[in-house]
Amino acid sequence: MTTGVLYIHSAPRALAPHIDWAASGVLDAPARLQWREQPVGRSLVRAELTWRGREDTGARLASAIRGWDDVRFEVIQDPTAAADGARWSCTPELGIYHAATDRAGNTVLGEDRVRACIERAAGSRDPRALEKELSIALGEPWDEDLEIYRHAGEGVRMRWLQRVV
Known part of the structure:
Protein backbone atom coordinates (compact mmCIF):
# COMPACT_ATOMS: atom_id res chain seq x y z
CA MET A 1 0.00 0.00 0.00
CA THR A 2 1.02 3.57 -0.61
CA THR A 3 -0.35 7.06 -0.06
CA GLY A 4 -0.52 10.15 -2.17
CA VAL A 5 -2.34 13.32 -3.10
CA LEU A 6 -4.54 14.16 -6.07
CA TYR A 7 -4.40 17.88 -6.89
CA ILE A 8 -6.99 19.19 -9.30
CA HIS A 9 -5.47 22.60 -9.96
CA SER A 10 -8.23 23.74 -12.28
CA ALA A 11 -11.30 22.23 -13.85
CA PRO A 12 -14.50 23.64 -15.29
CA ARG A 13 -17.17 23.61 -12.58
CA ALA A 14 -19.34 21.30 -14.72
CA LEU A 15 -16.67 18.56 -14.60
CA ALA A 16 -16.37 18.48 -10.80
CA PRO A 17 -18.97 15.73 -10.25
CA HIS A 18 -17.43 13.65 -13.04
CA ILE A 19 -13.97 13.95 -11.48
CA ASP A 20 -15.45 12.94 -8.10
CA TRP A 21 -17.01 9.91 -9.75
CA ALA A 22 -13.78 8.93 -11.56
CA ALA A 23 -11.66 9.24 -8.40
CA SER A 24 -14.24 7.29 -6.40
CA TRP A 35 -14.19 22.02 -4.42
CA ARG A 36 -13.18 25.68 -4.11
CA GLU A 37 -13.09 28.55 -6.54
CA GLN A 38 -9.97 28.79 -8.71
CA PRO A 39 -9.43 32.54 -9.09
CA VAL A 40 -7.16 32.15 -12.12
CA GLY A 41 -10.10 31.52 -14.43
CA ARG A 42 -13.77 32.16 -14.59
CA SER A 43 -15.97 29.16 -13.72
CA LEU A 44 -12.95 27.12 -12.64
CA VAL A 45 -12.68 25.11 -9.44
CA ARG A 46 -9.84 23.38 -7.61
CA ALA A 47 -9.61 20.53 -5.11
CA GLU A 48 -7.21 18.15 -3.48
CA LEU A 49 -7.60 14.69 -2.04
CA THR A 50 -5.27 12.61 0.10
CA TRP A 51 -5.57 8.95 -0.79
CA ARG A 52 -4.33 5.50 0.22
CA GLY A 53 -4.20 2.56 -2.15
CA ARG A 54 -2.23 -0.04 -4.04
CA GLU A 55 1.03 0.85 -5.79
CA ASP A 56 -0.82 1.33 -9.10
CA THR A 57 -3.31 3.83 -7.65
CA GLY A 58 -1.44 6.95 -8.79
CA ALA A 59 -1.27 5.72 -12.39
CA ARG A 60 -4.92 4.69 -12.31
CA LEU A 61 -6.00 8.13 -10.99
CA ALA A 62 -3.97 9.93 -13.67
CA SER A 63 -5.46 7.70 -16.38
CA ALA A 64 -9.00 8.22 -15.12
CA ILE A 65 -8.75 12.03 -15.16
CA ARG A 66 -6.52 12.74 -18.15
CA GLY A 67 -9.24 12.39 -20.77
CA TRP A 68 -11.08 15.61 -19.95
CA ASP A 69 -10.15 18.82 -21.75
CA ASP A 70 -9.34 21.87 -19.68
CA VAL A 71 -8.37 19.95 -16.52
CA ARG A 72 -5.00 20.68 -14.94
CA PHE A 73 -3.96 18.18 -12.31
CA GLU A 74 -1.15 16.39 -10.54
CA VAL A 75 -1.02 13.04 -8.81
CA ILE A 76 1.76 12.55 -6.29
CA GLN A 77 2.44 9.02 -5.07
CA ASP A 78 4.67 8.51 -2.06
CA PRO A 79 7.51 5.98 -2.19
CA THR A 80 7.29 2.71 -0.31
CA ALA A 81 9.93 0.27 0.89
CA ALA A 82 9.45 -1.62 -2.38
CA ALA A 83 8.90 1.17 -4.93
CA ASP A 84 9.94 4.69 -5.85
CA GLY A 85 7.44 7.50 -5.62
CA ALA A 86 5.92 9.05 -8.73
CA ARG A 87 4.41 12.23 -10.08
CA TRP A 88 1.96 12.69 -12.92
CA SER A 89 1.29 16.22 -14.16
CA CYS A 90 -1.23 17.09 -16.84
CA THR A 91 -2.14 20.27 -18.68
CA PRO A 92 -4.47 20.68 -21.67
CA GLU A 93 -1.68 22.04 -23.87
CA LEU A 94 1.14 19.66 -22.88
CA GLY A 95 -0.70 16.46 -22.06
CA ILE A 96 0.57 14.15 -19.35
CA TYR A 97 4.02 13.92 -17.82
CA HIS A 98 5.24 11.10 -15.58
CA ALA A 99 8.42 10.76 -13.53
CA ALA A 100 9.75 8.63 -10.73
CA THR A 101 10.57 10.51 -7.53
CA ASP A 102 12.89 9.78 -4.64
CA ARG A 103 12.05 9.98 -0.93
CA ALA A 104 12.65 13.76 -0.92
CA GLY A 105 10.31 14.32 -3.88
CA ASN A 106 13.09 14.95 -6.41
CA THR A 107 12.53 13.82 -9.98
CA VAL A 108 14.71 10.83 -10.80
CA LEU A 109 15.98 10.42 -14.35
CA GLY A 110 17.20 6.96 -15.17
CA GLU A 111 20.24 6.25 -17.30
CA ASP A 112 18.17 5.36 -20.38
CA ARG A 113 16.23 8.62 -20.20
CA VAL A 114 19.42 10.69 -19.87
CA ARG A 115 20.99 8.83 -22.80
CA ALA A 116 17.88 9.49 -24.90
CA CYS A 117 18.18 13.22 -24.14
CA ILE A 118 21.84 13.17 -25.19
CA GLU A 119 21.00 11.34 -28.43
CA ARG A 120 18.17 13.73 -29.36
CA ALA A 121 20.39 16.74 -28.68
CA ALA A 122 23.41 15.34 -30.54
CA GLY A 123 22.03 16.05 -34.01
CA SER A 124 21.00 19.61 -33.21
CA ARG A 125 22.91 22.72 -34.16
CA ASP A 126 21.51 24.45 -31.10
CA ASP A 143 5.78 23.00 -13.71
CA GLU A 144 5.81 26.39 -15.46
CA ASP A 145 2.26 25.93 -16.72
CA LEU A 146 0.90 24.69 -13.38
CA GLU A 147 2.67 27.13 -11.07
CA ILE A 148 0.05 29.90 -11.16
CA TYR A 149 -2.72 27.34 -10.59
CA ARG A 150 -0.89 25.77 -7.66
CA HIS A 151 -0.69 29.04 -5.77
CA ALA A 152 -3.85 30.85 -6.81
CA GLY A 153 -6.25 31.18 -3.93
CA GLU A 154 -3.63 30.30 -1.31
CA GLY A 155 -2.86 33.91 -0.37
CA VAL A 156 0.13 34.03 -2.70
CA ARG A 157 0.46 36.90 -5.13
CA MET A 158 -0.47 35.73 -8.59
CA ARG A 159 1.86 36.29 -11.50
CA TRP A 160 -0.21 36.53 -14.67
CA LEU A 161 1.48 35.13 -17.73
CA GLN A 162 0.69 36.17 -21.26
CA ARG A 163 1.52 34.16 -24.33
CA VAL A 164 2.99 36.22 -27.14
CA VAL A 165 2.44 34.71 -30.55
Missing part, protein backbone atom coordinates in the same frame (compact mmCIF):
# COMPACT_ATOMS: atom_id res chain seq x y z
CA GLY A 25 -14.13 4.51 -8.98
CA VAL A 26 -10.35 4.23 -8.75
CA LEU A 27 -10.31 4.39 -4.95
CA ASP A 28 -13.33 2.07 -4.49
CA ALA A 29 -14.69 4.58 -1.97
CA PRO A 30 -16.40 7.99 -2.10
CA ALA A 31 -13.72 10.55 -3.01
CA ARG A 32 -15.40 13.58 -1.36
CA LEU A 33 -13.26 16.26 -2.99
CA GLN A 34 -13.75 19.69 -1.43
CA PRO A 127 24.18 24.65 -28.37
CA ARG A 128 21.43 24.56 -25.73
CA ALA A 129 19.72 21.45 -27.16
CA LEU A 130 20.82 19.18 -24.30
CA GLU A 131 19.62 21.70 -21.74
CA LYS A 132 16.22 21.83 -23.46
CA GLU A 133 15.94 18.03 -23.62
CA LEU A 134 16.80 17.67 -19.93
CA SER A 135 14.32 20.42 -19.06
CA ILE A 136 11.55 18.44 -20.75
CA ALA A 137 12.70 15.20 -19.10
CA LEU A 138 12.52 16.92 -15.70
CA GLY A 139 8.98 18.18 -16.38
CA GLU A 140 9.85 21.88 -16.30
CA PRO A 141 7.31 22.91 -18.98
CA TRP A 142 4.54 21.30 -16.88
Whole structure:
Protein backbone atom coordinates (compact mmCIF):
# COMPACT_ATOMS: atom_id res chain seq x y z
CA MET A 1 0.00 0.00 0.00
CA THR A 2 1.02 3.57 -0.61
CA THR A 3 -0.35 7.06 -0.06
CA GLY A 4 -0.52 10.15 -2.17
CA VAL A 5 -2.34 13.32 -3.10
CA LEU A 6 -4.54 14.16 -6.07
CA TYR A 7 -4.40 17.88 -6.89
CA ILE A 8 -6.99 19.19 -9.30
CA HIS A 9 -5.47 22.60 -9.96
CA SER A 10 -8.23 23.74 -12.28
CA ALA A 11 -11.30 22.23 -13.85
CA PRO A 12 -14.50 23.64 -15.29
CA ARG A 13 -17.17 23.61 -12.58
CA ALA A 14 -19.34 21.30 -14.72
CA LEU A 15 -16.67 18.56 -14.60
CA ALA A 16 -16.37 18.48 -10.80
CA PRO A 17 -18.97 15.73 -10.25
CA HIS A 18 -17.43 13.65 -13.04
CA ILE A 19 -13.97 13.95 -11.48
CA ASP A 20 -15.45 12.94 -8.10
CA TRP A 21 -17.01 9.91 -9.75
CA ALA A 22 -13.78 8.93 -11.56
CA ALA A 23 -11.66 9.24 -8.40
CA SER A 24 -14.24 7.29 -6.40
CA GLY A 25 -14.13 4.51 -8.98
CA VAL A 26 -10.35 4.23 -8.75
CA LEU A 27 -10.31 4.39 -4.95
CA ASP A 28 -13.33 2.07 -4.49
CA ALA A 29 -14.69 4.58 -1.97
CA PRO A 30 -16.40 7.99 -2.10
CA ALA A 31 -13.72 10.55 -3.01
CA ARG A 32 -15.40 13.58 -1.36
CA LEU A 33 -13.26 16.26 -2.99
CA GLN A 34 -13.75 19.69 -1.43
CA TRP A 35 -14.19 22.02 -4.42
CA ARG A 36 -13.18 25.68 -4.11
CA GLU A 37 -13.09 28.55 -6.54
CA GLN A 38 -9.97 28.79 -8.71
CA PRO A 39 -9.43 32.54 -9.09
CA VAL A 40 -7.16 32.15 -12.12
CA GLY A 41 -10.10 31.52 -14.43
CA ARG A 42 -13.77 32.16 -14.59
CA SER A 43 -15.97 29.16 -13.72
CA LEU A 44 -12.95 27.12 -12.64
CA VAL A 45 -12.68 25.11 -9.44
CA ARG A 46 -9.84 23.38 -7.61
CA ALA A 47 -9.61 20.53 -5.11
CA GLU A 48 -7.21 18.15 -3.48
CA LEU A 49 -7.60 14.69 -2.04
CA THR A 50 -5.27 12.61 0.10
CA TRP A 51 -5.57 8.95 -0.79
CA ARG A 52 -4.33 5.50 0.22
CA GLY A 53 -4.20 2.56 -2.15
CA ARG A 54 -2.23 -0.04 -4.04
CA GLU A 55 1.03 0.85 -5.79
CA ASP A 56 -0.82 1.33 -9.10
CA THR A 57 -3.31 3.83 -7.65
CA GLY A 58 -1.44 6.95 -8.79
CA ALA A 59 -1.27 5.72 -12.39
CA ARG A 60 -4.92 4.69 -12.31
CA LEU A 61 -6.00 8.13 -10.99
CA ALA A 62 -3.97 9.93 -13.67
CA SER A 63 -5.46 7.70 -16.38
CA ALA A 64 -9.00 8.22 -15.12
CA ILE A 65 -8.75 12.03 -15.16
CA ARG A 66 -6.52 12.74 -18.15
CA GLY A 67 -9.24 12.39 -20.77
CA TRP A 68 -11.08 15.61 -19.95
CA ASP A 69 -10.15 18.82 -21.75
CA ASP A 70 -9.34 21.87 -19.68
CA VAL A 71 -8.37 19.95 -16.52
CA ARG A 72 -5.00 20.68 -14.94
CA PHE A 73 -3.96 18.18 -12.31
CA GLU A 74 -1.15 16.39 -10.54
CA VAL A 75 -1.02 13.04 -8.81
CA ILE A 76 1.76 12.55 -6.29
CA GLN A 77 2.44 9.02 -5.07
CA ASP A 78 4.67 8.51 -2.06
CA PRO A 79 7.51 5.98 -2.19
CA THR A 80 7.29 2.71 -0.31
CA ALA A 81 9.93 0.27 0.89
CA ALA A 82 9.45 -1.62 -2.38
CA ALA A 83 8.90 1.17 -4.93
CA ASP A 84 9.94 4.69 -5.85
CA GLY A 85 7.44 7.50 -5.62
CA ALA A 86 5.92 9.05 -8.73
CA ARG A 87 4.41 12.23 -10.08
CA TRP A 88 1.96 12.69 -12.92
CA SER A 89 1.29 16.22 -14.16
CA CYS A 90 -1.23 17.09 -16.84
CA THR A 91 -2.14 20.27 -18.68
CA PRO A 92 -4.47 20.68 -21.67
CA GLU A 93 -1.68 22.04 -23.87
CA LEU A 94 1.14 19.66 -22.88
CA GLY A 95 -0.70 16.46 -22.06
CA ILE A 96 0.57 14.15 -19.35
CA TYR A 97 4.02 13.92 -17.82
CA HIS A 98 5.24 11.10 -15.58
CA ALA A 99 8.42 10.76 -13.53
CA ALA A 100 9.75 8.63 -10.73
CA THR A 101 10.57 10.51 -7.53
CA ASP A 102 12.89 9.78 -4.64
CA ARG A 103 12.05 9.98 -0.93
CA ALA A 104 12.65 13.76 -0.92
CA GLY A 105 10.31 14.32 -3.88
CA ASN A 106 13.09 14.95 -6.41
CA THR A 107 12.53 13.82 -9.98
CA VAL A 108 14.71 10.83 -10.80
CA LEU A 109 15.98 10.42 -14.35
CA GLY A 110 17.20 6.96 -15.17
CA GLU A 111 20.24 6.25 -17.30
CA ASP A 112 18.17 5.36 -20.38
CA ARG A 113 16.23 8.62 -20.20
CA VAL A 114 19.42 10.69 -19.87
CA ARG A 115 20.99 8.83 -22.80
CA ALA A 116 17.88 9.49 -24.90
CA CYS A 117 18.18 13.22 -24.14
CA ILE A 118 21.84 13.17 -25.19
CA GLU A 119 21.00 11.34 -28.43
CA ARG A 120 18.17 13.73 -29.36
CA ALA A 121 20.39 16.74 -28.68
CA ALA A 122 23.41 15.34 -30.54
CA GLY A 123 22.03 16.05 -34.01
CA SER A 124 21.00 19.61 -33.21
CA ARG A 125 22.91 22.72 -34.16
CA ASP A 126 21.51 24.45 -31.10
CA PRO A 127 24.18 24.65 -28.37
CA ARG A 128 21.43 24.56 -25.73
CA ALA A 129 19.72 21.45 -27.16
CA LEU A 130 20.82 19.18 -24.30
CA GLU A 131 19.62 21.70 -21.74
CA LYS A 132 16.22 21.83 -23.46
CA GLU A 133 15.94 18.03 -23.62
CA LEU A 134 16.80 17.67 -19.93
CA SER A 135 14.32 20.42 -19.06
CA ILE A 136 11.55 18.44 -20.75
CA ALA A 137 12.70 15.20 -19.10
CA LEU A 138 12.52 16.92 -15.70
CA GLY A 139 8.98 18.18 -16.38
CA GLU A 140 9.85 21.88 -16.30
CA PRO A 141 7.31 22.91 -18.98
CA TRP A 142 4.54 21.30 -16.88
CA ASP A 143 5.78 23.00 -13.71
CA GLU A 144 5.81 26.39 -15.46
CA ASP A 145 2.26 25.93 -16.72
CA LEU A 146 0.90 24.69 -13.38
CA GLU A 147 2.67 27.13 -11.07
CA ILE A 148 0.05 29.90 -11.16
CA TYR A 149 -2.72 27.34 -10.59
CA ARG A 150 -0.89 25.77 -7.66
CA HIS A 151 -0.69 29.04 -5.77
CA ALA A 152 -3.85 30.85 -6.81
CA GLY A 153 -6.25 31.18 -3.93
CA GLU A 154 -3.63 30.30 -1.31
CA GLY A 155 -2.86 33.91 -0.37
CA VAL A 156 0.13 34.03 -2.70
CA ARG A 157 0.46 36.90 -5.13
CA MET A 158 -0.47 35.73 -8.59
CA ARG A 159 1.86 36.29 -11.50
CA TRP A 160 -0.21 36.53 -14.67
CA LEU A 161 1.48 35.13 -17.73
CA GLN A 162 0.69 36.17 -21.26
CA ARG A 163 1.52 34.16 -24.33
CA VAL A 164 2.99 36.22 -27.14
CA VAL A 165 2.44 34.71 -30.55
